[in-house]
Amino acid sequence: xxxxxxxxxxxxxxxxxxxxxxxxxxxxxxxxxxxxxxxxxxxxxxxxxxxxxxxxxxxxxxxxxxxxxxxxxxxxxxxxxxxxxxxxxxxxxxxxxxxxxxxxxxxxxxxxxxxxxxxxxxxxxxxxxxxxxxxxxxxxxxxxxxxxxxxxxxxxxxxxxxxxxxxxxxxxxxxxxxxxxxxxxxxxxxxxxxxxxxxxxxxxxxxxxxxxxxxxxxxxxxxxxxxxxxxxxxxxxxxxxxxxxxxxxxxxxxxxxxxxxxxxxxxxxxxxxxxxxxxxxxxxxxxxxxxxxxxxxxxxxxxxxxxxxxxxxxxxxxxxxxxxxxxxxxxxxxxxxxxxxxxxxxxxxxxxxxxxxxxxxxxxxxxxxxxxxxxxxxxxxxxxxxxxxxxxxxxxxxxxxxxxxxxxxxxxxxxxxxxxxxxxxxxxxxxxxxxxxxxxxxxxxxxxxxxxxxxxxxxxxxxxxxxxxxxxxxxxxxxxxxxxxxxxxxxxxxxxxxxxxxxxxx
Amino acid sequence: xxxxxxxxxxxxxxxxxxxxxxxxxxxxxxxxxxxxxxxxxxxxxxxxxxxxxxxxxxxxxxxxxxxxxxxxxxxxxxxxxxxxxxxxxxxxxxxxxxxxxxxxxxxxxxxxxxxxxxxxxxxxxxxxxxxxxxxxxxxxxxxxxxxxxxxxxxxxxxxxxxxxxxxxxxxxxxxxxxxxxxxxxxxxxxxxxxxxxxxxxxxxxxxxxxxxxxxxxxxxxxxxxxxxxxxxxxxxxxxxxxxxxxxxxxxxxxxxxxxxxxxxxxxxxxxxxxxxxxxxxxxxxxxxxxxxxxxxxxxxxxxxxxxxxxxxxxxxxxxxxxxxxxxxxxx
Numbered sequence: 001x002x003x004x005x006x007x008x009x010x011x012x013x014x015x016x017x018x019x020x021x022x023x024x025x026x027x028x029x030x031x032x033x034x035x036x037x038x039x040x041x042x043x044x045x046x047x048x049x050x051x052x053x054x055x056x057x058x059x060x061x062x063x064x065x066x067x068x069x070x071x072x073x074x075x076x077x078x079x080x081x082x083x084x085x086x087x088x089x090x091x092x093x094x095x096x097x098x099x100x101x102x103x104x105x106x107x108x109x110x111x112x113x114x115x116x117x118x119x120x121x122x123x124x125x126x127x128x129x130x131x132x133x134x135x136x137x138x139x140x141x142x143x144x145x146x147x148x149x150x151x152x153x154x155x156x157x158x159x160x161x162x163x164x165x166x167x168x169x170x171x172x173x174x175x176x177x178x179x180x181x182x183x184x185x186x187x188x189x190x191x192x193x194x195x196x197x198x199x200x201x202x203x204x205x206x207x208x209x210x211x212x213x214x215x216x217x218x219x220x221x222x223x224x225x226x227x228x229x230x231x232x233x234x235x236x237x238x239x240x241x242x243x244x245x246x247x248x249x250x251x252x253x254x255x256x257x258x259x260x261x262x263x264x265x266x267x268x269x270x271x272x273x274x275x276x277x278x279x280x281x282x283x284x285x286x287x288x289x290x291x292x293x294x295x296x297x298x299x300x301x302x303x304x305x306x307x308x309x310x311x312x313x314x315x316x317x318x319x320x321x322x323x324x325x326x327x328x329x330x331x332x333x334x335x336x337x338x339x340x341x342x343x344x345x346x347x348x349x350x351x352x353x354x355x356x357x358x359x360x361x362x363x364x365x366x367x368x369x370x371x372x373x374x375x376x377x378x379x380x381x382x383x384x385x386x387x388x389x390x391x392x393x394x395x396x397x398x399x400x401x402x403x404x405x406x407x408x409x410x411x412x413x414x415x416x417x418x419x420x421x422x423x424x425x426x427x428x429x430x431x432x433x434x435x436x437x438x439x440x441x442x443x444x445x446x447x448x449x450x451x452x453x454x455x456x457x458x459x460x461x462x463x464x465x466x467x468x469x470x471x472x473x474x475x476x477x478x479x480x481x482x483x484x485x486x487x488x489x490x491x492x493x494x495x496x497x498x499x500x501x502x503x504x505x506x
Numbered sequence: 507x508x509x510x511x512x513x514x515x516x517x518x519x520x521x522x523x524x525x526x527x528x529x530x531x532x533x534x535x536x537x538x539x540x541x542x543x544x545x546x547x548x549x550x551x552x553x554x555x556x557x558x559x560x561x562x563x564x565x566x567x568x569x570x571x572x573x574x575x576x577x578x579x580x581x582x583x584x585x586x587x588x589x590x591x592x593x594x595x596x597x598x599x600x601x602x603x604x605x606x607x608x609x610x611x612x613x614x615x616x617x618x619x620x621x622x623x624x625x626x627x628x629x630x631x632x633x634x635x636x637x638x639x640x641x642x643x644x645x646x647x648x649x650x651x652x653x654x655x656x657x658x659x660x661x662x663x664x665x666x667x668x669x670x671x672x673x674x675x676x677x678x679x680x681x682x683x684x685x686x687x688x689x690x691x692x693x694x695x696x697x698x699x700x701x702x703x704x705x706x707x708x709x710x711x712x713x714x715x716x717x718x719x720x721x722x723x724x725x726x727x728x729x730x731x732x733x734x735x736x737x738x739x740x741x742x743x744x745x746x747x748x749x750x751x752x753x754x755x756x757x758x759x760x761x762x763x764x765x766x767x768x769x770x771x772x773x774x775x776x777x778x779x780x781x782x783x784x785x786x787x788x789x790x791x792x793x794x795x796x797x798x799x800x801x802x803x804x805x806x807x808x809x810x811x812x813x814x815x816x817x818x819x820x821x822x823x824x825x826x827x828x829x830x831x832x833x834x835x836x837x
Contacts, residue, residue: 059710083712097704100697109712
């Protein structure tokens with residue numbers, strides 16, 4: 001495209017490979033990236049995408065291949081030197097400098113790379129980046145006080161403070177709702193000034209579609225296919241290993257045809273869980289307000305709403321991890337408002353928390369058994385078999401370390417651990433966060449199977465379609481209050497839902 | 507408390523109005539301290555010397571642990587090294603005390619430089635154990651190598667300055683320490699150092715050269731500790747390996763900072779005052795002193811992990827919030 005003399009080639013990786021002992025994480029990956037271009041990297045969880053980012057950013061030493069950046073061989077350079085040459089990366093699981101303010105988090109890169117720049121210029125630049133990333137209001141807040149999604153923005157902001165020529169974005173869109181995705185896309189587009197290049201790893205297909213010109217599909221550490229975005233997304237091969245049912249692929253399977261005995265039963269029987277005018281929050285901040293909700297035995301209740309609406313707080317209130325400031329909570333007729341978390345767990349409420357919370361030092365099997373310590377050995381075996389039947393991959397990797405598996409497998413483990421307690425009510429918080437579409441399919445199939453078995457579930461979810469396919473009833477929460485509730489089929493077609501999720505366009 | 511009032515740009519401006527006023531106050535205080543031995547009792551001069559020495563050790567340790575995340579139990583290795591270097595120069599070269607202390611500091615920095623390659627490969631607890639091993643190794647070296655007087659140690663053969671004079675030298679060392687640590691904890695350097703403390707890998711990923719940054723902090727701290735060791739040797743007039751390389755120096759520096767406030771700018775001073783005061787009050791009951799210090803440490807770690815400074819800060823913040831609430835209520 002550029003006809004003038006200097007080579008537009010910014011990054012050239014040839015035969016890039018990484019093995020850990022016998023495990024091949026990346027093998028023979030070639031990348032040519034010109035200035036001004038945006039390359040998307042997609043692939044199933046565990047395909048080696050984050051390893052690729054690590055190799056390019058310098059956090060991981062390649063076992064094979066070379067990397068050239070602006071014509072210079074940087075294969076042997078450590079991460080700090082690559083950053084100084086203009087490679088900025090983000091971490092998929094944010095790693096901010098926790099005890100420093102948001103502004104100081106940005107200052108680190110500035111002062112490291114340009115220690116002699118004037119303070120006023122650096123300050124101005126920081127403010128611009130923070131405004132761009134929608135973090136201006138928390139500039140003086142310590143990073144440890146930010147919730148997960150704002151930490152993800154801080155990852156982007158911190159990388160931008162380096163003024164990178166090559167920006168590596170590792171799943172920065174996970175967990176965002178549509179209007180926020182639009183903001184992110186606008187941000188990424190605003191960075192395309194023709195001088196820099198961006199590599200995006202993303203499961204949000206909309207971001208991939210709208211931002212990336214070319215796509216690289218990785219599977220089992222190798223390049224499966226590459227090409228123009230539209231062509232790659234349309235290919236059958238990619239649908240099979242990655243996209244599943246979500247976009248452009250085959251027609252939806254008949255998963256909507258879930259049996260509905262629960263819906264019929266709900267009116268007749270006593271509700272299992274009742275929240276009566278509950279308010280709660282952290283410190284001075286009230287996150288949920290005067291919120292009432294109920295779930296009948298065997299019913300699946302979807303809790304939807306934008307980020308920061310109070311969904312996760314609600315989940316924590318029910319499992320009693322967070323005290324309420326007003327209202328009562330009843331479970332199976334008993335008032336559990338003042339019970340501690342372990343007592344609530346013993347009564348049969350299992351909480352599969354956002355962010356998985358896998359015990360890293362325990363194996364897969366130990367992670368599962370921890371949740372069923374109090375029952376006898378035979379019963380424990382039985383429950384373990386049940387979880388393994390639901391997620392065969394866990395049986396295969398039963399001796400592996402809990403966090404050594406891919407994101408999707410870890411999420412399966414987190415769900416399995418919740419089930420090991422044989423709960424009467426299971427709370428699933430954002431189980432699809434950061435997962436490949438095909439992996440989400442599998443998890444939701446598992447939830448549908450649990451529903452058929454009659455498990456009462458509360459599903460907190462970002463992905464409206466999936467949640468509404470599964471749920472019998474849905475509550476839409478915004479700013480800590482219920483703005484809409486009713487049977488899933490009715491909520492699905494309510495205009496207020498669209499308004500809330502997609503902005504004012506429709 | 508400058509860092510507290512302007513958290514976002516504490517690092518961006520080296521000099522502002524507050525620090526000018528602060529410098530004047532500090533300079534006046536320093537002049538007072540230099541003049542102090544003239545009108546203080548001998549006892550208070552002794553205590554003052556001890557206090558200043560401890561604050562120097564604690565400031566250095568706080569820079570490493572509180573700002574750099576380098577939790578060291580190697581204070582005693584640099585302290586002992588400084589003591590032996592100073593005594594050697596005084597005895598065999600007839601150098602003056604200031605020159606001997608400078609040489610001690612230089613030796614401390616050199617040892618830090620030499621050991622850094624190995625020690626910085628270790629992270630977290632492993633680094634701590636590594637520094638502990640260094641201190642033990644150095645002590646055994648001094649005990650077993652014939653040149654240093656073995657377990658009996660060495661005596662200073664020259665006439666040494668009297669206590670008021672040493673008090674003034676200690677005040678000078680403390681002033682120097684305060685100046686250096688103030689710059690290191692409020693400048694752009696401190697931003698890089700704290701980033702490494704919070705997440706070394708992520709810091710590298712935004713261009714921080716972690717090794718150099720840690721090395722700079724390590725060398726500065728080690729130089730100051732070694733100078734303090736030399737000064738202590740001059741005070742005692744005699745050194746022996748179990749005293750100079752004693753683990754007690756490392757533990758005391760750590761205890762003072764934990765009491766005062768880890769990673770807090772005033773932590774070393776507040777902790778030092780508290781620590782020395784407790785020590786003097788209970789001087790006649792040594793076993794009680796150790797036990798009480800232990801209890802205080804446990805209580806602080808449990809209820810005020812940021813030490814006395816953190817406690818004061820939390821109280822002030824609560825007071826401010828209440829006041830704000832009151833004024834809001836009125837309007």
